[in-house]
Amino acid sequence: MSWHVLVNGESASAVSVSDRGLLYGDGLFETLLVDGGHIALWDQHLARFGEGCRRLALPQQDAANLLQEVSTVAAGRSRCVVRVTLTRGEGGRGYAPAAAAATRIVAAFPAPEVPASAYRDGVDLRWCEMRLARQPRLAGIKHLNRLEQVLARAEWQDTALADGLLLDSSGALTCATAANVFLLREGRLLTPRLHQAGVAGTCRAWIMQATSCIERRLGVADVEQADEVFIANSIRGILPVARIESRRYHPGPATRRLMHALHQAEPTLQPAP
Amino acid sequence: MSWHVLVNGESASAVSVSDRGLLYGDGLFETLLVDGGHIALWDQHLARFGEGCRRLALPQQDAANLLQEVSTVAAGRSRCVVRVTLTRGEGGRGYAPAAAAATRIVAAFPAPEVPASAYRDGVDLRWCEMRLARQPRLAGIKHLNRLEQVLARAEWQDTALADGLLLDSSGALTCATAANVFLLREGRLLTPRLHQAGVAGTCRAWIMQATSCIERRLGVADVEQADEVFIANSIRGILPVARIESRRYHPGPATRRLMHALHQAEPTLQPAP
Numbered sequence: 234m235s236w237h238v239l240v241n242g243e244s245a246s247a248v249s250v251s252d253r254g255l256l257y258g259d260g261l262f263e264t265l266l267v268d269g270g271h272i273a274l275w276d277q278h279l280a281r282f283g284e285g286c287r288r289l290a291l292p293q294q295d296a297a298n299l300l301q302e303v304s305t306v307a308a309g310r311s312r313c314v315v316r317v318t319l320t321r322g323e324g325g326r327g328y329a330p331a332a333a334a335a336t337r338i339v340a341a342f343p344a345p346e347v348p349a350s351a352y353r354d355g356v357d358l359r360w361c362e363m364r365l366a367r368q369p370r371l372a373g374i375k376h377l378n379r380l381e382q383v384l385a386r387a388e389w390q391d392t393a394l395a396d397g398l399l400l401d402s403s404g405a406l407t408c409a410t411a412a413n414v415f416l417l418r419e420g421r422l423l424t425p426r427l428h429q430a431g432v433a434g435t436c437r438a439w440i441m442q443a444t445s446c447i448e449r450r451l452g453v454a455d456v457e458q459a460d461e462v463f464i465a466n467s468i469r470g471i472l473p474v475a476r477i478e479s480r481r482y483h484p485g486p487a488t489r490r491l492m493h494a495l496h497q498a499e500p501t502l503q504p505a506p
Numbered sequence: 507m508s509w510h511v512l513v514n515g516e517s518a519s520a521v522s523v524s525d526r527g528l529l530y531g532d533g534l535f536e537t538l539l540v541d542g543g544h545i546a547l548w549d550q551h552l553a554r555f556g557e558g559c560r561r562l563a564l565p566q567q568d569a570a571n572l573l574q575e576v577s578t579v580a581a582g583r584s585r586c587v588v589r590v591t592l593t594r595g596e597g598g599r600g601y602a603p604a605a606a607a608a609t610r611i612v613a614a615f616p617a618p619e620v621p622a623s624a625y626r627d628g629v630d631l632r633w634c635e636m637r638l639a640r641q642p643r644l645a646g647i648k649h650l651n652r653l654e655q656v657l658a659r660a661e662w663q664d665t666a667l668a669d670g671l672l673l674d675s676s677g678a679l680t681c682a683t684a685a686n687v688f689l690l691r692e693g694r695l696l697t698p699r700l701h702q703a704g705v706a707g708t709c710r711a712w713i714m715q716a717t718s719c720i721e722r723r724l725g726v727a728d729v730e731q732a733d734e735v736f737i738a739n740s741i742r743g744i745l746p747v748a749r750i751e752s753r754r755y756h757p758g759p760a761t762r763r764l765m766h767a768l769h770q771a772e773p774t775l776q777p778a779p
Binding site: 328368376379380 | 513518519528529530532563602603613636638643650652653657658683684
């Protein structure tokens with residue numbers, strides 16, 4: 234069974250070379266985990282997608298239609314990832330946005346295999362050398378301009394590393410290349426503000442709604458002094474961190490409690506801790 | 507006669523929805539003016555394209571083959587624009603660059619009509635509200651992450667404005683949305699350094715080689731105090747600036763001399779001043 238793709242609701246596998254998604258990265262995406270027909274964190278995905286459309290002045294998409302298209306490409310799969318991409322379509326050449334119809338691409342891919350040990354024992358991270366640029370107009374949304382993440386991810390080949398942590402150009406902790414980051418310190422849950430850089434993840438949004446979490450400026454020292462560290466995204470859920478370079482952490486009780494709560498709310502996203 | 511497109515040397519009009527150019531803006535482009543078989547500023551385009559490949563770790567492209575493909579898509583046109591796009595190809599999902607073959611797209615488009623009055627009387631510009639982020643890893647090269655330019659260009663609809671000038675987040679003058687900017691002041695030619703933001707244009711490279719031009723940090727006050735201002739790019743060449751918001755300039759002798767020299771070197775790029 235080949236992987237199914239819809240472009241503006243029709244089966245297709247390609248987009249025009251004149252699409253502004255390709256020409257300029259002029260668009261947005263969401264990456265959904267679909268398991269047994271259930272989309273994890275659907276409300277959080279819809280909220281961020283809508284916010285991205287608003288910020289980039291892209292047409293708001295009909296939620297019922299999106300749900301239908303996601304279900305169509307995921308049909309017959311027990312578990313898969315569905316990427317929804319929205320571009321400004323074919324708008325002629327030049328940066329000026331034309332009044333063209335947007336291009337909506339909904340595509341299913343294999344879900345990654347996450348070993349049970351990652352959830353149980355935690356994962357290893359590194360610090361990236363790349364610093365993220367500070368751009369408040371693009372911070373928080375999941376837009377298609379991802380060269381910073383590509384360059385950061387190219388810094389290591391060691392498959393034992395689950396991800397790399399990124400600072401912005403001012404030294405503020407921002408996120409991992411494909412996940413948000415959370416610290417436990419003296420009983421408080423902390424996460425970086427994302428008003429200058431980074432993507433406000435949907436699992437992060439769930440955590441912010443589910444528990445008391447303080448957004449503030451954090452740096453390397455905060456990470457090193459943390460009692461527990463975890464990363465979170467929409468595909469793997471919450472992963473405890475066991476090591477960042479030479480600093481070791483014990484996957485602790487606060488992280489476990491949150492993993493348990495997430496498993497209760499979104500049982501397909503990650504196993505019971 | 508329809509507009510010709512080559513994808514990896516074969517006639518095509520679409521690319522895979524899994525191409526990393528579309529997924530992440532993971533690639534580069536060049537925009538060439540081709541007239542009567544002649545490519546304006548070819549050496550400068552090749553130099554920047556090569557530098558972009560080096561910086562993004564994309565495979566260097568064979569110049570003779572590129573020249574052949576540009577000539578093929580431009581064949582039969584008296585004057586056109588050819589866009590060369592190079593992406594990291596289909597490399598599976600995730601930010602990690604895979605060892606996939608790059609995708610090379612060479613496509614011809616209509617050349618823009620530039621009225622003779624623009625070269626004679628100068629053009630009007632505005633100041634953009636958008637500030638460019640500072641990212642030394644991406645500054646200077648012509649990569650596919652162009653949302654900042656899209657958002658900046660969306661600030662105005664007035665077709666009487668030729669472009670908008672951009673500052674970076676530190677207040678440093680950087681460029682226009684689709685051109686570089688130059689100031690004449692007390693007999694000296696000045697242009698912004700582009701080590702933190704902006705695209706180092708091919709017409710800019712020609713100017714830097716042809717005359718004495720000082721790269722340095724410049725701000726709004728430098729523009730307002732300039733005797734002459736011009737913008738330059740690979741498609742329209744050098745355009746004198748007549749007005750930036752309420753400040754008026756007279757297209758002056760230094761700008762005329764450089765326009766004359768560019769016309770001598772690249773007669774297809776712009777008319778004799």
